[in-house]
Amino acid sequence: MKTLRDTWLVFRRHVLLLTRSPLSILLGVAQPVVYMALFAPLLKPALSSMGADSMTDAYRIYVPGMLVALALGGGLYVGFGLLGELASGVIERARVTPVSRAALLLGRALRDVVVLVVQAVIIVVLAMPLGLFVHVTDLLLAYALLALITLSSSAISYGIALKVSDPNALGQVVNNIAQPLMLLSGTLLPLALAPLWLRRISDWNPFSRAVVGMRALFAGHAGDASVWQSLALMAGVALLALAWSARLFARSVR
Amino acid sequence: MIETRGLRKSFRTGRRRKATTVEAVAGLDLTVGEGEIFGFLGPNGAGKTTTLRMLATLLPPDGGEAVVAGADLRTAQAAVRRSIGYVAQGGGTWDDVTAREELVLQARMYGIGRAEAHSRAEAALDAFDLTAYADRHCRTYSGGQRRRVDIALGVIHRPKVLFLDEPTSGLDPQSRAHMWDEIRRLRTGGMTVFLTTHYLDEADALCDRIAIIDGGGIVADGTPAELKRGIDGEVVTVEVAEHAAKAAEVLAQQDCVRSAELRDEGDLRLSVDAGETAMPRIMRALADVGVELTTIELHRPTLDDVFLARTGRSLRES
Numbered sequence A: 001m002k003t004l005r006d007t008w009l010v011f012r013r014h015v016l017l018l019t020r021s022p023l024s025i026l027l028g029v030a031q032p033v034v035y036m037a038l039f040a041p042l043l044k045p046a047l048s049s050m051g052a053d054s055m056t057d058a059y060r061i062y063v064p065g066m067l068v069a070l071a072l073g074g075g076l077y078v079g080f081g082l083l084g085e086l087a088s089g090v091i092e093r094a095r096v097t098p099v100s101r102a103a104l105l106l107g108r109a110l111r112d113v114v115v116l117v118v119q120a121v122i123i124v125v126l127a128m129p130l131g132l133f134v135h136v137t138d139l140l141l142a143y144a145l146l147a148l149i150t151l152s153s154s155a156i157s158y159g160i161a162l163k164v165s166d167p168n169a170l171g172q173v174v175n176n177i178a179q180p181l182m183l184l185s186g187t188l189l190p191l192a193l194a195p196l197w198l199r200r201i202s203d204w205n206p207f208s209r210a211v212v213g214m215r216a217l218f219a220g221h222a223g224d225a226s227v228w229q230s231l232a233l234m235a236g237v238a239l240l241a242l243a244w245s246a247r248l249f250a251r252s253v254r
Numbered sequence B: 001m002i003e004t005r006g007l008r009k010s011f012r013t014g015r016r017r018k019a020t021t022v023e024a025v026a027g028l029d030l031t032v033g034e035g036e037i038f039g040f041l042g043p044n045g046a047g048k049t050t051t052l053r054m055l056a057t058l059l060p061p062d063g064g065e066a067v068v069a070g071a072d073l074r075t076a077q078a079a080v081r082r083s084i085g086y087v088a089q090g091g092g093t094w095d096d097v098t099a100r101e102e103l104v105l106q107a108r109m110y111g112i113g114r115a116e117a118h119s120r121a122e123a124a125l126d127a128f129d130l131t132a133y134a135d136r137h138c139r140t141y142s143g144g145q146r147r148r149v150d151i152a153l154g155v156i157h158r159p160k161v162l163f164l165d166e167p168t169s170g171l172d173p174q175s176r177a178h179m180w181d182e183i184r185r186l187r188t189g190g191m192t193v194f195l196t197t198h199y200l201d202e203a204d205a206l207c208d209r210i211a212i213i214d215g216g217g218i219v220a221d222g223t224p225a226e227l228k229r230g231i232d233g234e235v236v237t238v239e240v241a242e243h244a245a246k247a248a249e250v251l252a253q254q255d256c257v258r259s260a261e262l263r264d265e266g267d268l269r270l271s272v273d274a275g276e277t278a279m280p281r282i283m284r285a286l287a288d289v290g291v292e293l294t295t296i297e298l299h300r301p302t303l304d305d306v307f308l309a310r311t312g313r314s315l316r317e318s
């Protein structure tokens, strides 16, 4: 109960901060939007091997992958914000209060989910005139999946930030994790094109399962086994990541 | 209110072979009484912040024990947290929120209900003279205003003990005076205040009792007056026109003079008990033997002299 109440407090504070600098959300979507406008048409011929015969098909393959990349990549960089807060003293101020330690993490991770969902809505709305079409229920499931991915990636990022506590080191660690994870998820280029050994490796990457699930949802196949499998898998990953990070939050403070 | 025994903390810095251990706090024994303004005076790097962070449950000690407001620091951290407020050296506010929003959030983090949190925020704004800026973003505040917000945040839950890390460092003289008044007002309300400072005048004027810390250990503690009395009393320097040796001999026999020393410069350095009453007697004694006095000067020991006597260095220079 107390954790929930405190999470709500922390979350509300961070949403308030977001509304005071809304530009940061928009800057976050700028790059994906440019990618979408410029790269997707180029990809149509490349994606034809996956059965993309029209622009709608190309966007149905490209947009879900890009959204996963955004959730994964955006989430992994939130640790920098935490380092800033550590330096400014606001975390220490919270730490001397009896506020729940887990809430300090959960409130922030939920803020990250809100940012991502807003960005994902912007991207999908912008992609519609270009030919993307998705059912509302499929889209809601897709957002749920994106929320779970963001919870995982941001919790991991906060955990690493607490461990290394130095922006330069955090940058290196995050880059070294983000690059291979993104490539091995087939977020931007489908792994169907990849050689067999690469596909074998990516089978072990939970995020590549998430991309498959996302593509199924955008293709209108909500009943596909990959959908519930990826939701369950990402829920598990999110729980593990949150538990690990919450433990670090609690331990670096007690 | 606060009692520590052998409190220790060391940090490892650097990596692997180059790693060194810094003994930040090396076995601290402290007692702070209820309703006191207790000052921790020491140069940069003495271990003041580390001690405060340990007592505020932010940093686990390596060893030793401490009781804060009746709760054991090792076993009852939640109870310690409920009874203390802590204001870090650099404060801690978000730039883009107002003082009122910060105060309400802080009260809510202590589990205070919404309505009560709002009325406490209102009262705190009033008490700390912040009403005029209450709805401006913190980034627009002056140093002194920001510091008052920090302290208002630290006491919103009415703690028994308040830890203040360098509350006036970087403030202009007027804001400092204002801050001293605020701190005295908190003490009048029954709060125990434990502050750190590297300003001699602040320790002297504001604190009821001080401990001088250097290199992680306490080198002296007591009231400022006690500490100053403890070192070699007061000093009167006397210059005479001639017969300095005779003057020294005569003055050494006076009751009020502990010792008289004829220095190479030709003047006399007299160690005395109470300067104000000793001076007229010294003048009379010299007049009685017909030695003409050219100058006489009273030098009262400062806390810097205390620091110098205990560490061999001046606090001003370190």
Ligand SMILES: Nc1ncnc2c1ncn2[C@@H]1O[C@H](COP(=O)(O)OP(=O)(O)O)[C@@H](O)[C@H]1O
Binding pocket: B011, B012, B013, B022, B023, B024, B042, B043, B044, B045, B046, B047, B048, B049, B050, B051
């Ligand atoms: N987190 C830390 N890691 C390594 N060394 C530290 C850390 N915190 C403090 N120290 C060292 O401990 C000593 C005491 O520091 P501190 O308590 O901040 O002193 P003060 O507040 O009196 O200026 C200093 O030598 C400082 O460099």
Ligand SMILES: [Mg+2]
Binding pocket: B045, B048, B049, B050, B089, B165
């Ligand atoms: Mg300090």
